[in-house]
């Protein structure tokens with residue numbers, strides 16, 4: 001297969017972007033806290049001569065860099081957020097935290113943003129050399145893990161003029177991803193009850209922790225009656241404290257609800273809410289439901305895509 005003429009530009013720029021990837025690896029930051037990481041990305045965009053927009057969609061750790069004045073907008077989407085608890089020494093295939101419990105780039109987003117910007121830079125060079133009219137935009141998107149920043153950026157119209165958006169994710173193999181993804185929503189259910197001494201006056205207490213447990217039992221029974229492809233998982237955000245002898249007055253559980261299509265996900269969320277309401281009724285507590293993030297399934301391009 002003949003090599004596409006863009007590849008020499010990729011090779012030429014690679015060393016700087018390997019260095020950017022290593023620099024982001026060294027400052028792992030999570031979910032909207034990527035201040036050092038975005039500063040590194042901004043510095044490289046400046047070095048490469050892109051026109052920079054900071055604070056994209058009002059998000060301090062989002063950035064975009066653009067080149068070109070006319071033609072279609074080719075966007076390369078990058079990420080640079082890390083994950084909690086994945087601190088890891090570089091160049092090692094076994095777990096070896098630099099600092100136990102600290103953040104780390106186990107998901108490879110240090111490479112993701114860097115290589116997306118490398119692609120934007122190489123395409124920019126090829127467009128310039130061939131005098132091809134197009135605009136190239138690198139969009140640095142924060143909080144892919146748990147923050148759904150792109151959905152807020154979509155809401156603010158960041159991608160309205162984009163003709164094609166290209167992204168990638170590090171993996172153990174190279175191919176073009178043609179699969180979609182599940183639509184996903186995060187919801188926090190907060191239950192409020194009444195504290196009391198669990199031995200001296202248990203009859204006066206109304207347990208928010210009981211409510212969370214009843215909700216989980218209810219949702220777990222619901223699993224038999226959901227679609228095969230639906231996914232529901234939960235984690236305790238606040239179990240109400242560490243004292244078994246105090247009736248827990250407050251407790252919070254975070255749910256993730258997924259379905260292949262957004263409409264079905266919204267319907268499943270309503271069923272989960274009913275279970276939460278039932279748990280509140282049973283435990284005589286109050287329930288509040290807060291939607292944290294929501295994202296539709298990935299919409300794939302219909303046209304054929306190939307690796308060059």
Ligand SMILES: [Zn+2]
Pocket residue numbers: 107108109169
């Ligand atoms: Zn990832």
